[in-house]
Amino acid sequence: MRRAPDRRRLFGLLFVLPAALYVAIFQLGPVLYGLVLSFSRYSPLSREGAVFVGLDNYAALLDDPEFVQALLVTGRYVLQVLPFTVGIALGLALLAGKAFRGVGFFRTALYIPHIVSLTAVSMIWLWIYSEQGLVNDVLALLGLPEQRWLVSEDAALNAASAMRVWKALGSNMVLLLAGLHTVPRELYEAAKVDGAGRWARFRHVTLPGIRPILTYVVAMDVIYLAQGFPEIFVLTQGGPYGSTTTVNYLIYTEAFQYNEMGSASAMAFVLFAFIAGFTVLVIRGRKS
Amino acid sequence: MRRALVLAAVTAVVLLPFWWMISLALTPEGDPIGFVPDRPTLDNFGTAVQAADLDRAFANSSIVTIIAVAANCVVPVLAGYAFAHLPFRGSKVIFYGLISTAAIPVSVTLIPLFLMAKHFPLTGGNDLLGQGGSGLLDSLGGLLLPYLVGTMNIFLSRQYFSGLDRGFAEAARMDGAGELRIFLSIYLPLARPLLALVAVFSFTGVWDDFLWPLVVSTSERSTTVQLAITVFASTGNVKYGALMAATILVSLPVMAVFLANQRGFIAGLSEGGIKG
Numbered sequence A: 001m002r003r004a005p006d007r008r009r010l011f012g013l014l015f016v017l018p019a020a021l022y023v024a025i026f027q028l029g030p031v032l033y034g035l036v037l038s039f040s041r042y043s044p045l046s047r048e049g050a051v052f053v054g055l056d057n058y059a060a061l062l063d064d065p066e067f068v069q070a071l072l073v074t075g076r077y078v079l080q081v082l083p084f085t086v087g088i089a090l091g092l093a094l095l096a097g098k099a100f101r102g103v104g105f106f107r108t109a110l111y112i113p114h115i116v117s118l119t120a121v122s123m124i125w126l127w128i129y130s131e132q133g134l135v136n137d138v139l140a141l142l143g144l145p146e147q148r149w150l151v152s153e154d155a156a157l158n159a160a161s162a163m164r165v166w167k168a169l170g171s172n173m174v175l176l177l178a179g180l181h182t183v184p185r186e187l188y189e190a191a192k193v194d195g196a197g198r199w200a201r202f203r204h205v206t207l208p209g210i211r212p213i214l215t216y217v218v219a220m221d222v223i224y225l226a227q228g229f230p231e232i233f234v235l236t237q238g239g240p241y242g243s244t245t246t247v248n249y250l251i252y253t254e255a256f257q258y259n260e261m262g263s264a265s266a267m268a269f270v271l272f273a274f275i276a277g278f279t280v281l282v283i284r285g286r287k288s
Numbered sequence B: 001m002r003r004a005l006v007l008a009a010v011t012a013v014v015l016l017p018f019w020w021m022i023s024l025a026l027t028p029e030g031d032p033i034g035f036v037p038d039r040p041t042l043d044n045f046g047t048a049v050q051a052a053d054l055d056r057a058f059a060n061s062s063i064v065t066i067i068a069v070a071a072n073c074v075v076p077v078l079a080g081y082a083f084a085h086l087p088f089r090g091s092k093v094i095f096y097g098l099i100s101t102a103a104i105p106v107s108v109t110l111i112p113l114f115l116m117a118k119h120f121p122l123t124g125g126n127d128l129l130g131q132g133g134s135g136l137l138d139s140l141g142g143l144l145l146p147y148l149v150g151t152m153n154i155f156l157s158r159q160y161f162s163g164l165d166r167g168f169a170e171a172a173r174m175d176g177a178g179e180l181r182i183f184l185s186i187y188l189p190l191a192r193p194l195l196a197l198v199a200v201f202s203f204t205g206v207w208d209d210f211l212w213p214l215v216v217s218t219s220e221r222s223t224t225v226q227l228a229i230t231v232f233a234s235t236g237n238v239k240y241g242a243l244m245a246a247t248i249l250v251s252l253p254v255m256a257v258f259l260a261n262q263r264g265f266i267a268g269l270s271e272g273g274i275k276g
Helices: A003-038 A056-062 A065-097 A103-115 A118-128 A134-141 A156-181 A185-193 A198-225 A230-235 A247-256 A261-287 B002-026 B043-051 B054-085 B091-103 B106-118 B140-147 B151-162 B167-174 B179-190 B192-208 B211-216 B225-233 B240-273
Strands: none
Touching: A003 A261, A003 B054, A003 B091, A003 B106, A003 B151, A003 B179, A056 A261, A065 A103, A065 A156, A065 A198, A065 A247, A065 A261, A065 B002, A103 A156, A103 B002, A103 B240, A118 A134, A118 A156, A118 A230, A118 B002, A118 B192, A118 B225, A118 B240, A156 A198, A156 A230, A156 B002, A185 A198, A198 A261, A230 A247, A230 B225, A247 A261, A247 B106, A247 B211, A261 B091, A261 B106, B002 B043, B002 B240, B043 B054, B043 B240, B054 B091, B054 B140, B054 B151, B054 B179, B054 B192, B054 B225, B054 B240, B091 B151, B106 B140, B106 B211, B140 B192, B140 B211, B151 B192, B167 B179, B192 B225, B192 B240, B211 B225, B225 B240
């Protein structure tokens, strides 16, 4: 009688096999390959192939002002987009949480920036920030001086950040809405009976209730933002003076314009370590 | 009522850039730009298709996206089903191993994948060891390489099938049905919301991707829609009307797929997908 379950296990394995093999070859394989590259000097243009250099690439990164600047730019980018995009999305989720006529329309409409590619929305914002663009029009209307947003060192990263806040609002809101639905209604009723005001109910019922999804939203936003690339490519090409060169943008130029694939791989693993560390912090923070 | 007003105001602000995009695309080249174009025209769209090489980009992106969506509706879904209903020794370890790859940044695998594509055996003039030619670079096969199995889709599928009753399968097994038939004729028909979610995710993910095409496509032969608009944008003096027209054309397919599925999609996101 053991034959039937055996068959089932065999089929389980067979069903998993194609996906597992593919991921092993095209996801895990590249990670190991990349790790090896990060310990090598390798240019696809040179004839000598990959040369093992130990930790040289990593050591060189510490002294590389460009890389350090890129890390700082990426960190600032993540940290200045995150509170706005999560905070506003939470506010919107609270507003859209109660069912009323037409609420579905708002949810869908707010989600649209998330659906359209970063490349495409960057095209729109390229115009918005251009000299004759929307932002300067509004400023002129208010009698304020116009600015060249994408070519000024002070403004360029903020300009890109504002776009990313706008882009992530809707998707964050939808996820947080899902979180709000998981908070048991009885808890609100009980808090009301205990005389808790609106703020107290938000603080002690809503917030703990949506903690898991909030953690998820923050972690995903960190992971996405830390890898910012298409918007930088379109809006600023990393300039002016590297003020918008994110680590990902630097990796791209290092690997595919300067053909330094070893040191670019090392950069990628340092970025990976930062993202992983930050994500762990976010998850830890949730528990305490 | 106040809620609706605040939401309406925020929604209007969020949609404003799209309004300007449309308005600009309809404004004739050289006309003053306004909230509503004075003399609306579709000329910019024609200019965009010609100048940005959009027809080839559309053909390439469509082929790649359709194959990727089809693959993702089969391979990861089948695996997710097995993880939920046909566990075997070590299946949990494999599951978490597969899922954890979703956390790997793209830039970590980008360079190795590029080199793997370049040295793919027996393609693009390469020999059996992957030397001598350009491999899958600048080809649709190269574009497709990282898209065929999304690990998130394995996760979503396992979550979805875990929620379905195992009793159906037991009953069918009593009647002597094979495992593949049980999956195909009982569980797959129940998984339409899952397939919609997987399809929308895969479609937007592949259609919208930029970094991979940027490195693997080296000529207009294998260009994609996202690449085409950036190339168009960088050709000297930017004509915003035509650029916006191109952007609209490139974004229409994902908008259509999303709007067609949005009910199931947003509901699916809020019910199944994510557990903290």
